[in-house]
Amino acid sequence: MSHSSSEAAQLSDTTVSDTSATETQALPGDGLREGIVDALRADLGEHLLDIHLVPQDDLWVRVAAESWAFAAQSLKAQGFDYFCFISAIDWLPSPYGKGEDDPDAEPFVPSTEIKQGYAGGDTRFQLLARVTDLSRHVSVTLKSDVPESMSMPTWIASYFGANWHERETHEMFGIGFAGHPDLRNLYLPGAFEGYPLRKDFPLLSRMVKPWPGIVDVEPMPKSDDADVVETPEVGESES
Amino acid sequence: MTNRAVKPTSLHNASAGAEGSASDEAHGGSSRSEAAVSPDHQKRPVPATRMNERQQLSYIAAQAADARLNVELETEGMTLNIGPQHPATHGTLRIVARLDGEQVVWAEPVAGYMHRGYEKLTEVRTFPQVTTLVNRIDWLGSFANEVPFILAAEKLMGVEAPPRAQYIRTILFELSRIANVSLFLGDLGVQMGAITPVFLAFRDREYVLNLIEGATGGRFHPNFDRIGGLKDDLPKGWIDETKQVMKKLRTFCDQIEDLLFGNEIFQSRTRGIGIIPAEVAKSYGLSGANLRASGVDWDLRRDQSLPMAWDKADFKVWTHPDGDSWARCWVRLQETREATKIVDQLIDNIPAGPVMTKVPRIIKVPEGEAWVSTENPLGEMGYYVVSKGDLGPFRVKIRSASFNNISIASWVLKGVYVPDIITILASMYFILGDIDR
Numbered sequence: 001m002s003h004s005s006s007e008a009a010q011l012s013d014t015t016v017s018d019t020s021a022t023e024t025q026a027l028p029g030d031g032l033r034e035g036i037v038d039a040l041r042a043d044l045g046e047h048l049l050d051i052h053l054v055p056q057d058d059l060w061v062r063v064a065a066e067s068w069a070f071a072a073q074s075l076k077a078q079g080f081d082y083f084c085f086i087s088a089i090d091w092l093p094s095p096y097g098k099g100e101d102d103p104d105a106e107p108f109v110p111s112t113e114i115k116q117g118y119a120g121g122d123t124r125f126q127l128l129a130r131v132t133d134l135s136r137h138v139s140v141t142l143k144s145d146v147p148e149s150m151s152m153p154t155w156i157a158s159y160f161g162a163n164w165h166e167r168e169t170h171e172m173f174g175i176g177f178a179g180h181p182d183l184r185n186l187y188l189p190g191a192f193e194g195y196p197l198r199k200d201f202p203l204l205s206r207m208v209k210p211w212p213g214i215v216d217v218e219p220m221p222k223s224d225d226a227d228v229v230e231t232p233e234v235g236e237s238e239s
Numbered sequence: 240m241t242n243r244a245v246k247p248t249s250l251h252n253a254s255a256g257a258e259g260s261a262s263d264e265a266h267g268g269s270s271r272s273e274a275a276v277s278p279d280h281q282k283r284p285v286p287a288t289r290m291n292e293r294q295q296l297s298y299i300a301a302q303a304a305d306a307r308l309n310v311e312l313e314t315e316g317m318t319l320n321i322g323p324q325h326p327a328t329h330g331t332l333r334i335v336a337r338l339d340g341e342q343v344v345w346a347e348p349v350a351g352y353m354h355r356g357y358e359k360l361t362e363v364r365t366f367p368q369v370t371t372l373v374n375r376i377d378w379l380g381s382f383a384n385e386v387p388f389i390l391a392a393e394k395l396m397g398v399e400a401p402p403r404a405q406y407i408r409t410i411l412f413e414l415s416r417i418a419n420v421s422l423f424l425g426d427l428g429v430q431m432g433a434i435t436p437v438f439l440a441f442r443d444r445e446y447v448l449n450l451i452e453g454a455t456g457g458r459f460h461p462n463f464d465r466i467g468g469l470k471d472d473l474p475k476g477w478i479d480e481t482k483q484v485m486k487k488l489r490t491f492c493d494q495i496e497d498l499l500f501g502n503e504i505f506q507s508r509t510r511g512i513g514i515i516p517a518e519v520a521k522s523y524g525l526s527g528a529n530l531r532a533s534g535v536d537w538d539l540r541r542d543q544s545l546p547m548a549w550d551k552a553d554f555k556v557w558t559h560p561d562g563d564s565w566a567r568c569w570v571r572l573q574e575t576r577e578a579t580k581i582v583d584q585l586i587d588n589i590p591a592g593p594v595m596t597k598v599p600r601i602i603k604v605p606e607g608e609a610w611v612s613t614e615n616p617l618g619e620m621g622y623y624v625v626s627k628g629d630l631g632p633f634r635v636k637i638r639s640a641s642f643n644n645i646s647i648a649s650w651v652l653k654g655v656y657v658p659d660i661i662t663i664l665a666s667m668y669f670i671l672g673d674i675d676r
Binding site for chain 1: 535537608643
């Protein structure tokens with residue numbers, strides 16, 4: 001199809017043939033990442049819950065919590081031997097706002113609506129990890145819902161580097177890792193109470209002395225957002 | 240033959256000496272001529288060959304012999320605490336090592352003396368304010384910290400900086416690499432008792448810092464990168480000055496290569512010590528020169544496409560097969576040279592045009608998630624940015640290079656001797672702000 005059209009284009013005009021060639025390149029398919037998803041699905045079956053694929057750019061995969069460690073094994077067997085990071089996200093909106101003291105700002109209304117990002121999810125906490133295949137130049141971001149027990153399997157068997165990352169995630173989010181040899185605090189003092197990166201952990205410095213807020217910026221020009229723009233202004237900033 | 244009477248402790252020489260009297264004399268002769276200042280001294284490249292098998296075997300044999308001795312003597316264990324305040328720890332990293340005689344049985348770095356909680360702080364800041372924070376992560380190469388965050392925000396917003404801004408960004412990125420790594424090269428000498436290299440390094444890094452200050456206004460924390468471009472264009476005369484400074488820095492690299500890398504003491508303390516195989520390096524997520532020194536050919540400047548100007552420059556990604564302390568230092572030295580060449584190539588071809596694209600005055604980043612990482616002076620630095628369409632990010636995961644790079648310490652320090660702790664840590668090259676964030 002594209003072959004014949006480019007032939008026709010060559011007959012008529014060279015510039016047209018150039019555009020048709022770029023159009024062929026920009027097709028939205030991404031065989032490399034789709035192949036990775038297929039291989040993962042073959043290993044994990046229905047424990048591969050959801051994917052989010054941005055062609056030629058990036059790939060998110062959400063797996064079931066019980067397959068978290070097996071997903072790492074499967075990826076490593078596929079050639080993803082470079083470990084990038086493990087962390088977590090708390091999807092609960094912060095009940096404290098930004099701790100700003102701006103008299104013009106609208107009063108902060110805390111929300112409890114939990115809305116997960118790419119590749120969906122069901123729980124408030126999600127684990128997040130990224131591994132890279134250095135020979136195929138492709139990376140995968142793995143996600144998994146953290147169950148109520150707040151316990152996940154460890155990745156140390158597959159990636160040594162997971163050790164410190166899981167320690168950090170444990171102290172910052174309170175997510176346990178079954179099978180981890182040494183879940184001591186990495187940064188915080190041993191007797192520290194609370195999990196600082198959870199959204200309901202207050203940022204005390206902002207509580208004690210709120211930030212003066214946005215005092216020196218003008219409203220956004222030509223925006224549809226009613227909560228930012230009070231008075232429409234002419235011209236866009238070019239500085 | 241007076242210098243033969245003093246038997247060098249160098250591994251290199253020890254194994255060469257074992258070969259027999261004929262080769263021993265030949266070696267003694269060559270080392271003397273190396274010490275003498277000959278006119279072609281500057282021109283002759285220092286050989287960067289991989290360590291031969293004989294050298295590796297002799298080191299392993301020496302370690303095995305010592306291990307046997309320790310078992311026979313039943314030397315009592317002791318715990319050695321290094322730091323948090325120690326010149327070798329670049330800040331406040333503490334190393335706890337359990338020793339058996341002179342050998343480390345178990346060692347672990349203790350971080351957290353400088354944890355500032357940037358991931359939490361980003362959640363109460365707007366997107367443009369975050370660059371001020373991330374500037375302080377790797378404080379020797381600050382501009383390079385800003386770039387991946389700004390790129391992640393731009394990716395979410397779907398904007399791209401104009402070509403001129405991309406070029407200037409890349410040039411400033413490489414300048415911060417040069418400033419960062421040149422200080423490393425000087426500091427390397429101090430760790431092993433050589434004072435001169437650090438003076439050279441501070442002298443020549445100053446030229447680079449002056450350039451960064453000239454363009455951005457800040458020596459250490461430029462805070463110059465903006466979503467959509469750069470704060471300002473380059474000042475007048477900056478390009479000519481940069482070319483001069485790059486020449487000076489290449490001279491500095493040559494000096495360090497002769498003075499430090501050609502030094503027998505330096506070689507004997509780094510070659511064959513702290514070997515990290517490629518598989519282990521990848522599994523720990525080592526990045527930057529530490530990964531490339533283990534023979535893994537991976538450089539994010541070359542191996543991913545970003546709206547930056549690295550693909551417009553022709554440069555070599557250096558690797559080394561040995562994976563020891565020497566290889567890590569040597570790769571960094573070559574990278575500094577390559578960085579000066581990148582700057583030279585880009586600076587002649589900066590396109591004309593604006594340095595800032597059109598972005599709203601108040602930046603709201605659309606809902607989404609993005610990951611962008613770049614090859615920073617210390618290794619792969621990346622930001623996982625989650626936005627909920629607000630003025631500030633919902634969550635930012637900061638993946639800093641030194642965190643992974645130093646997490647391997649307890650693996651690599653096992654079985655080494657006490658003085659080697661210092662050289663291995665020095666060759667791993669970490670910055671405390673980059674571990675603790």
